[in-house]
């Protein structure tokens with residue numbers, strides 16, 4: 001019996017997708033207020049229709065999607081079934097799925113979270129997962145290990161887009177670094193071997209908000225991608241990206257949820273909104 005082919009690492013697949021479709025990530029966040037604005041009920045039928053509309057309109061043209069798990073979980077098992085179908089359909093259309101579930105726990109529980117999202121064949125199998133390192137970076141080890149084996153990636157919360165994040169992420173650790181800087185350093189170490197082997201991008205990314213202003217005091221050159229939420233509803237714009245990220249801007253995956261979704265339910269309007277953001281990103285960062 002032949003062994004299953006080793007999948008290409010997430011970082012390499014992400015760079016390819018960014019080159020082919022542009023770096024924009026569209027978040028799928030079915031807020032109750034958006035369901036209402038789309039003329040849908042805040043129930044499982046509304047959630048299904050909303051999600052199907054976004055997938056059908058954008059799956060073949062956007063590089064990365066970031067479903068926000070919370071908005072599906074609030075409908076229980078039937079909401080998760082909608083998320084499973086959307087994840088599979090997006091991937092089948094050639095897009096990458098970053099599951100925004102922000103998981104983080106002690107290592108033995110983290111292993112179960114890793115199985116949920118990063119084990120091939122799992123119902124919610126995704127290309128990458130957002131994780132929280134604030135139980136200690138080492139607690140993420142089972143997810144790092146399974147991501148490597150499965151050709152998946154992680155996005156570790158380093159410097160989040162919300163103003164409250166600074167209380168934790170800019171606090172100083174015993175070695176004098178901020179916690180955010182320490183997380184970036186862990187990721188650089190994680191990506192080093194992959195980059196040394198010639199991969200154009202490591203598989204272990206950081207979440208760094210586009211809302212944060214000048215970040216030149218942080219070493220953002222981790223060798224991996226930088227997922228940048230905060231564009232649109234939270235006030236950042238694609239034009240801010242070069243000033244926020246400096247030379248690391250070429251590794252940024254700018255993420256927009258409500259800024260695109262508020263243009264639905266018309267598919268052409270959703271496509272036009274995503275296209276406008278993609279054009280603005282291109283104008284700001286080149287490519």
Ligand SMILES: O=c1ccn([C@@H]2O[C@H](COP(=O)(O)O)[C@@H](O)[C@H]2O)c(=O)[nH]1
Pocket residue numbers: 027029068100159160161162207208209229230231232233234255256257258259
């Ligand atoms: O630092 C972070 C990390 C994650 N998020 C998530 O991204 C989207 C943002 O939605 P918008 O509608 O574009 O504001 C949402 O799912 C957040 O949970 C973030 O905003 N900041």
